[in-house]
Amino acid sequence: MPRQRTKWLAAARSPVGACSAALLVLIAALAVAAPLIWGDAAGATDTSAMEQGPSGEHPLGTDSLGRDIFLRVLVATRLSLGLALAATLIGLVVGVLLGTAPSILPRRAGRLVTAAVNIAVAFPALLLALFLAVIFGVGLTGAMLAIGIAGAPSFARLTQTLAASVAGRDFVSAAKVAGVGRVRMLVRHILPNIGEPLVVNATIGAGNALLAFAGLSFLGIGIQAPDYDWGRLLGEGLDRIYTNPASALAPGAAVVIAGLAFNLFGEAAAAVVGSRTAAVRGGAAPPPATPHPATTPAAGASAGTETDADASADRDAPVLAVENLRVAFPHPAGWVTPVRGVSFTVHAGEAVGVVGESGSGKSLTALAVSRLIESPGVVTADRLDFLGTPLLSTPERDLRELLGTSLSMVFQDPMTSFNPTRRIGRQLAEVSEQHQGLSRRAAFDRAVDRLRAVRLPAAERRARQYPQEYSGGMLQRAMIGMGLMGDPRLVVADEPTTALDVTVQRDVLRLLSRVRESRTSALLLISHDLTVVAQTCDRILVMYAGRVVEDLPTAGLKDARHPYTRALLDTVPDMDVDRDRPLAVIPGRPPEPDQVLEGCAFASRCGFASDRCATETPGLAGAGRAHRVACWHPADGPADGVRTHSGATAPDEPFGERT
Template sequence: MARRRGSVWAAAVRTPVGACSALLLAAVVVLAVLAPILWGDAAAAIDTDAIGQGPSGAHPFGTDSLGRDLLFRTLVATRLSIGLAVLATAIGVVAGVVLGTLPAVLPRWAGRLLTAVVNIAVAFPGLLLALFLAVIFGVGTQGAVLAIGFAVAPAFARLVQTLSASVSGRDFVAAARVSGVGRIRLLARHVLPNIGEPLVVNATIGAGSALLAFAGLSFLGIGVQAPDYDWGRLLREGLDGIYVNPVAALAPCAAVVLAGLSFNLAGETVAAVVGLRTRATRRAAGPLPAPRPSAAETPDAGAVLVVENLQVAFPGPGGWIVPVRGVSFSVRAGEAIGVVGESGSGKSLTALAVSRLIEAPGVVTADRLEFGGKPLADASDRELGTALAMVFQDPMTSFNPARRVGRQLAEVSEQHHGLSRRQAFARAVDRLAAVRVPAAARRARQYPHEFSGGMRQRAMIGMGLMGEPKLVIADEPTTALDVTVQRQVLRLLARTRETEGAAILLISHDIAVVSQTCERMLVMYAGRVVEDLPTAALPDAARHPYTRALLATTVDLETDREAALAVIPGRPPEPDQVPPGCAFAARCPLASDRCRAEDPVLAPMAHGHRVACWHPHETAVTVLSGQSREEGAA
């Protein structure tokens, strides 16, 4: 773990930002430590023969009113300037953490009062608040440190409150609270450790702002006082003779800028490591795994979508994780295909890969991935935006909550069809009416939260119909909807297929919904298609034990209500722990030694029917809910 963490830091430092921040920060630290030792006496030496001189060979930045060398004084001032800025930042972070966590410990009324005070303080500019506090704490180094520290604190307190609120709603915090853990211990053990990383990043960046604020107070004469000096005081002294020697003011100003830049770049580097935005993880994952051979079907010449040996991989701590492996299928024009399987089987990732929505560091590979007869990689965003529609599982998160529904639909036509704002909005109203949204003109001017769940799903389908889609991918479109609304949404998809001639790829965990809506069904398990069969032949034609198990768990009106609900024993393997051989072998009553050693290929069984199983013709004895059921294979 330590070696991996070190490699992440090394990779971050090798980036342009990381290298610049490391060099600048190292230079600042070295100067802060060594400059007073090496040039302290030279910076304090008074030369009455060189008072107020400009740049020269002996004094590159000139001298001040007492003949002291300004270059040496700027270098020596590094220690005090950096030290005070870091001290003020530390005070601000500590005070911010205390103020941010106190509302969770104090009584409700006191917590609300403290939160209101923090919010008011955040509304004021930091430097203005520092000036106000400097008057209270007094002129001088100590007062300036306290003023800047407490001026920085409200912003950190607000950040702590926000981060704490996001963590406090998680299950492990609720479990700790139920188990009787006290509030202070809950904060110290469960909340603060989970928000420490963003605080470190913001503290690093905030040190640059504290440095600038401290220089500003010293420049105004209420910070560091003589005989001590920092960059702000040197800047004030240099400003008095700026017309005689401009370099005198330029030297401390450049020092403040470079030191502040080093802190900000260091914060960006820390953020890159904390957020894993470097390429260290991908480099550690090694080469991509070779895609497994897959017996692909022969697609029709006019197939809308052709997928052969699709693989989706993500880098992990121990190498590449492949949640989708060797998926092959095709979708004909006007055809409805359903994809079923348990959660984690790779259904949604397959849809996202087809829609080109897999983002880095995920990697998508395929022997053949074509849409509309054209390689998907060569299709432009404009072509996909008009020919491929995606209906997501939760339309509430798919719509922008800050924009009206009609304007979001109209944006599609504005971007892809070149329509004017008014024409695009009129088309949006027409599409909402086409998907049976009542009072479409009025609804188009409403926000997503004013729609019901089923109506939002209809609006999402209407957004897909703003173009002329050849394929509509519906990812769990009926999840969390009551059965009446589910039926309406499924009917709408069927009507869309009839009127628009679009093919449908319906993803669902409900095999009954797919069997009633689609012509073909793809059954996925552990990232693979294990069976591809016509839905008209269900349940007799199903040959894979997993498909038969899914059918056995389906509840209908003829199900015996007195009997226990059927379940599939065990659970699917994790994507990074797929065993050799057939992934379903551990849960399959037909599993043999061959199943555990060799992974079956998706092979043809009959016309339009493929199955990946070593025992497709055998009689299955599937154990569900502790009871044996005989399922005769045709």
């Protein structure tokens, strides 16, 4: 925050900032003091001094009733400025409500609001104000409502754009997983992050509102006698512009100076907000599902004997069951399906890794099982159950508590995983306040305890800090701590170590392993790093072009049979690699989601492809115990590649609930 204050001070010291600040202070002082000091004198009539020119007694002359024009211009500052600010506030409030309505209302109603805003933006604001002034009636109230509502569409469009940019951030997705409602999401997570740009545009809008008010009063449909503002004074002085030009020039100059002050201040503030923003940063039916080869649920790699039959039955019941999962998005040429018929199960205490090149559908699969695919994306599946609850057919309101307390999401970029406008402790406490009914203090205490549980040093002090004061590794620990605010049965980690150095990667992976072992939680780890997955997970799903091409236990990774899996293994260097030889690569590129054709998607990059591979799509078929492969020509024999071991390094101490 000190850096932000420094930027504001630097902006205030700049020529534009200093000039605008000085003008605004002067105008504000006049608005407060002028009516108190000169109010009576400005309204006093003098029939002996009517329509006089400038003199020592009357610097700008007098009007038709002998009133001092200079004093009237000064006194009119309060009404002119107050009405402009009131109209701007009306426009800002109405615009924010319209701009955020699509996020709260049902989809059809939201589209109607968006269409209405788009139509209103097409009309010039002043023309719209004139039209509304006739509807609301002549006078102060009608002009204020007309100008305020006429400015609302521009604020609504800006709010929609800013909200859409924030809605894609990881901390919003984390709040959705935590079960935060739409209104609470809007008030606590979206609006605070778009407030500064809105305020900056409001300062510029105030200058425009000031000009619009002057225009309406000048035309005689704004302020009515005996009240007066700069526009009304300008209209009165225009009749005598040839005999006393100062009577018209003075109120006109006041409008220009005040409008310039607002616009210059907005420009200076925009430079500060723009640098901060740079640093922080409806449709047809979905495509029909294509036939998918029958598959059998994959068994976990690790098995053990259970003395309690009921406990064994509970463990066999999958925490997450996915069958024929498809994710589709609209495209000018039709629907694109980046995830095409993915099926797998995850049992209690099991760690399942999903690997593949960028664009293989790993992250979309994780987002789909977490209910984070937004419209216009469409998710379909023959089965998508979490703890026995169907995620696609259950209403969102009924799923909120289940996902908020039993599913934890760890995102790829720790720097975008938290709301930068709220303290870490309060963000963690929101889960307990929302779902466990704890008081604000009790929820914060629990958040501090969860931060201690993930071994964050000085947890109580850290809980009162903002995300910007954390390192990447600390933020990942805090994100895992947020998942521990409930009772996570499934932890979905979407490339949680990508942005971290090797040492911090190890600590985060150890922490995830401790969470899984101490709470019998399942882990779904998404990664492009085969070594990370091999050292952490019991079972590995290899994805390519939106499909699972191999499902095998980690202990049997050297027995991988799909050519793509073997190619991934060959690209992993080890200590025995020949330094004189170039690193191994997989030739070619994965197909784009809209360019996947029939047959095996890997055929163009595979040295074993045949004519059958180009025309028929292979389904997952058994290739050994707990091993399935989708290939017409699976390889035999052990593969070279990464050294694997099941499970991460054991923790130094037991991990779990602290009381």
